Each structure stands twice: as C-alpha cells, then as structure tokens.
Amino acid sequence: MEGVETSSSVSPSGLFPEWSLAFWTLCAVVVPILLTLWCSFRRSRRQGQVQDILRKSKHDWQDTDLFSQPTYCCICAQHILQGAFCNCCGLCVDEGCLKKADRRFHCKEIMTRGEGSIRTSMVHHWIRGNVPLCSYCVVCKQQCGTQPKLCDYRCIWCQQTVHDECMQSSLKNEQCGLGEFRNLIIPPYYLFSVSQMRKDKHMDYGKLASCCGKNWTPLIVLANTRSGNNMGETLMGQFKSLLNPIQVFELTKTTPAKALQLCTWLPCNSARVLVCGGDGTVGWVLDAIDDMKIKGQERYVPQVAILPLGTGNDLSNTLGWGAGYAGEIPVEQILRNVMDADGIKLDRWKVQVINKGYYNLRKLKIFTMNNYFSIGPDALMALNFHAHREKSPSLFSSRIINKAVYFFYGTKDCLVQECKDLNKKIELELDGEKIDLPSLEGIIVLNIAYWGGGCRLWEGMGDELYPLARSNRSCFWSERIGHLQGRCPGDARMFLMFYHPCGRLLSCPRMELELIEGEMMMDYWKLLG
Numbered sequence: 001m002e003g004v005e006t007s008s009s010v011s012p013s014g015l016f017p018e019w020s021l022a023f024w025t026l027c028a029v030v031v032p033i034l035l036t037l038w039c040s041f042r043r044s045r046r047q048g049q050v051q052d053i054l055r056k057s058k059h060d061w062q063d064t065d066l067f068s069q070p071t072y073c074c075i076c077a078q079h080i081l082q083g084a085f086c087n088c089c090g091l092c093v094d095e096g097c098l099k100k101a102d103r104r105f106h107c108k109e110i111m112t113r114g115e116g117s118i119r120t121s122m123v124h125h126w127i128r129g130n131v132p133l134c135s136y137c138v139v140c141k142q143q144c145g146t147q148p149k150l151c152d153y154r155c156i157w158c159q160q161t162v163h164d165e166c167m168q169s170s171l172k173n174e175q176c177g178l179g180e181f182r183n184l185i186i187p188p189y190y191l192f193s194v195s196q197m198r199k200d201k202h203m204d205y206g207k208l209a210s211c212c213g214k215n216w217t218p219l220i221v222l223a224n225t226r227s228g229n230n231m232g233e234t235l236m237g238q239f240k241s242l243l244n245p246i247q248v249f250e251l252t253k254t255t256p257a258k259a260l261q262l263c264t265w266l267p268c269n270s271a272r273v274l275v276c277g278g279d280g281t282v283g284w285v286l287d288a289i290d291d292m293k294i295k296g297q298e299r300y301v302p303q304v305a306i307l308p309l310g311t312g313n314d315l316s317n318t319l320g321w322g323a324g325y326a327g328e329i330p331v332e333q334i335l336r337n338v339m340d341a342d343g344i345k346l347d348r349w350k351v352q353v354i355n356k357g358y359y360n361l362r363k364l365k366i367f368t369m370n371n372y373f374s375i376g377p378d379a380l381m382a383l384n385f386h387a388h389r390e391k392s393p394s395l396f397s398s399r400i401i402n403k404a405v406y407f408f409y410g411t412k413d414c415l416v417q418e419c420k421d422l423n424k425k426i427e428l429e430l431d432g433e434k435i436d437l438p439s440l441e442g443i444i445v446l447n448i449a450y451w452g453g454g455c456r457l458w459e460g461m462g463d464e465l466y467p468l469a470r471s472n473r474s475c476f477w478s479e480r481i482g483h484l485q486g487r488c489p490g491d492a493r494m495f496l497m498f499y500h501p502c503g504r505l506l507s508c509p510r511m512e513l514e515l516i517e518g519e520m521m522m523d524y525w526k527l528l529g
Helices: 012-056 095-104 188-199 206-212 232-242 256-265 279-294 314-318 331-340 377-391 399-416
Strands: 061-064 083-086 126-128 153-155 219-223 248-250 272-277 303-308 342-353 365-369 372-375 426-430 433-435 440-446 474-480 494-501 505-508 511-515 525-528
Touching: 012 061, 012 095, 083 095, 188 206, 219 232, 219 256, 232 248, 232 272, 232 331, 256 279, 272 279, 272 331, 279 303, 279 314, 279 365, 303 314, 303 331, 372 377, 377 399, 377 440
Parallel strands: 219 248, 219 272, 272 303, 342 474
Antiparallel strands: 061 083, 126 153, 303 474, 342 365, 372 440, 372 525, 426 433, 426 511, 440 494, 494 505
C-alpha cells in the first residue's frame, strides 16, 4: 500500500496582513519619535543661534515665549506672539528679524558726546511702535497706540510718545529733557564729559553737574535676583528702560564694592542707591559703603533706599518702605518715592567675638550689626533655613515658601528646645553692671523697630514706648557708632529683649556677653545686618 504524504502550506496572501500590521505599527511608533527628535534638534539649533546673537548684540535682548500685550515686530511690522525684546530701548522683534534689528537700530548709549556748544544736551531717541498703554501724544494730547498695527513713536529717554502724523522734523531734532525722572538719570553726555575730565586730571564735577539741575540726585540700582520671590531680574529690565542702563547692577554678577565706584564719577554726596533685596542684601551694600570710607572716599558715600524683596524686610519696614514688594505698584511710582524720600541717619554697631584663653592665637572676629543680634532658637532657625536654601536654591522662589520653611524650623525648635537654660551658660553686663538673668532660651539685641519679619516684641512689656516705624519713606546714611570706636552719642541706644518664658526691656550703649559653661556653638547665634 502506497503511503500518502500530506503537507500543509501557507499561502503568501495569508502572511501579508501580519507583516503589514507589524510594519505600520513600527512606523506609527518610530516616525513620531523621529519627528520629535528632528524638531527638537531644529529648535535647539535655532535657540543656539538666537542666544549667540543675543550674547554678541549691543542690545540687552531677552527672549520670551509670549508677550504680555499686543506686540508688533519693529522690522516686518507683523503681529507676533513670541520673540525678543530689549530691556533698555524696548525694541520688540520676531526671532527671524533679530539680526536685522540688531544692525538697523541703536540701543541706549550709556556714554556719548553731547550736543550743542557746551556738549550738555542731546536729541530725542525715537523708537517706532509698541508704545505703552494709556500714553498720550505730546503734540495733540490724544491717546497713542490705539491702532492694531505698528504705529506711533516713543523716546527711550524721556518716555514721551507722539503720533505718526504728529511727528515733525523739528520734533525729531528737538532737545530731550530726560522726562519726569531727569533728576535720577545720569545723562550719557555727562559720563562722556567726566571721562574727558579724568584724562585731563580735572576732578571737579560741580560745574559740570550744574547742567543737570540743582535737584539732581542720580540713582544707582543694586538688585539681588536671588532675594525673596526672585523679582529682581524683572525689575532690572524695567529700571533699565527708565534710567541709564549703567545705573542698574545685578549683585550676583557685580559686587556692591565695584558698583558703588560709579559714585566717584558723581558730585560729592549727591548719589542715592536703591537696594532691591532683603535685609542681608542691604547689609552687604552697607559693608561696601564702609569700605569706601576706609579708602578715603567718604565724600562720595550715597544715601540708601530700599525696595523690599526679601523674606523678613525688618529694616525696610522700620524706614517706611513696606514689609515686602510683590509688584503691587509700578516702577515709576517707586522712583517717585525715592525722589520724595527724606534723609535720616542709621545707627550701626560693631560686635566683637573674643575667644577666651591666655594663649589664644585665633583672629579676633568683628561683625557689623544693622538690625539685631540674637543668641538662641531664632538664630538656630535662621541657620537651618540658610543651609537649606544654599543646598536647594531653586526651591526658595517664593516669599510664602520661605516663611513656611521658617515656620517649620520654628515649630521643630519649640518641641526640641535645644537652647533651654541659656541663662546658666552666659553672663551679661550692661554698661559694666552684671545683670541677673531669669530663666530664658534666647537674647535679642535690637537696633530697629521690627524683628523676625514684622514682629514688635517690646509692645506691652515696659513703661517706655519704643518709637514707631516711620510712616514716610526715608533714605538713610550709614552712621557707625559703638564702643570700639571710643564714641557713643547719648541718644544712641540698643534695646535688649529676653524671651522664653518671660520678657524684659532694657537699654544701654554698651553690652558684654561671656560664656561661662560649655562651648558657644556658631549654630546658636546670629547677627542680622
């Protein structure tokens, strides 16, 4: 019997649907990935080219993904949603027109030769389009920028606006008066004249400054972009648009000591400094002012105003500048407040830390106190906050978050009580008289009206009322006093506050603290200022 072999065969038409499904599935997965990678490569390459242009440009370009108001490109006149704008002159362009704008338009000149026979004036610098909202024409007094297109002009120095049809040849060649803030602006022709005088070794700037007006008090803005809610960078751009860009410094890039050398180009005792930051930033600037006095530049020492961007802002609150700035008032109003501020003197104290022992070779530590000096739980809390912020600075981008972290460490200390029985470990002398200390956890030496972010610890704790914070804003001079200099005016007082569990208010011009038990850890004392 002949066997019959059977074989099964699969037709090609049966395999085609399976391979087709696998192929199109693979395409559906791979093609989007390749497109995403290609778009990402093109975007990064375009951003690299844009950043290269921004870095080499004379303009202070800043790119943005979305303009906050209807904006038109100054080159192609098209409506744009994203692009770049110059912080100094206000030009707005699309990314594709960036190179053309850089070649065609000049930015604010920080130093230039003046116009006229005495070189103490300059003409308007007009920029077309994107005028501020609610601005009015200097000629016809009607509102500018009302048409949905690139229209009307704005002077980047005096901030005057004018309609296209109102712009005349005489207006283009008119002398610029620098506008409302002329008493705060350092004119570019002034810096050019000073540079020429320095070459000729003539240092008398009084006659040259007379052309700027008798009320001329030029302003220098020092901004710390890391303070509080990180508003410093935005504020710097707004100040550059209203002032000479050379007057605005970022303290993370330029130290206060270098920035304050601009004061030596100005008439004696005429400059004012606006510190945008917290109490620590103010102390940093005041230390730089002390260095100016040591270098023999005391006649150039400026007055100091504060824009509170920090977390506590106790000194700012005491001097009437507020407990914190969050953009609630425009920059123009801030400059008006600086012009109208009164001048007062601020007491500052030196604190010495001396190590005990006959054979002590350690260097004497000297610190400067502006706000307060404390030993105890609040100092430990501030130290923990500082260490956490240095470790993860990106997490501390909001004043509310900062205060929440302070609250966390404060609650922890209330439970742990690491500074308990501090009175058994220290001795206190006031004006040479030993003080019997009650049971306490901390000591605070106050120089201003506020402590710990707005607290008034002395209220209801004594017969003598501490003076209230100033209701009007004040620019202050640094007045160094203290027993180390051998002089202490009779009206100068520091206020001593004990806390946990009882409080007492004392005043004295001299105080000494001595550790009598254990080792004084740096963790438990703090000097603010």
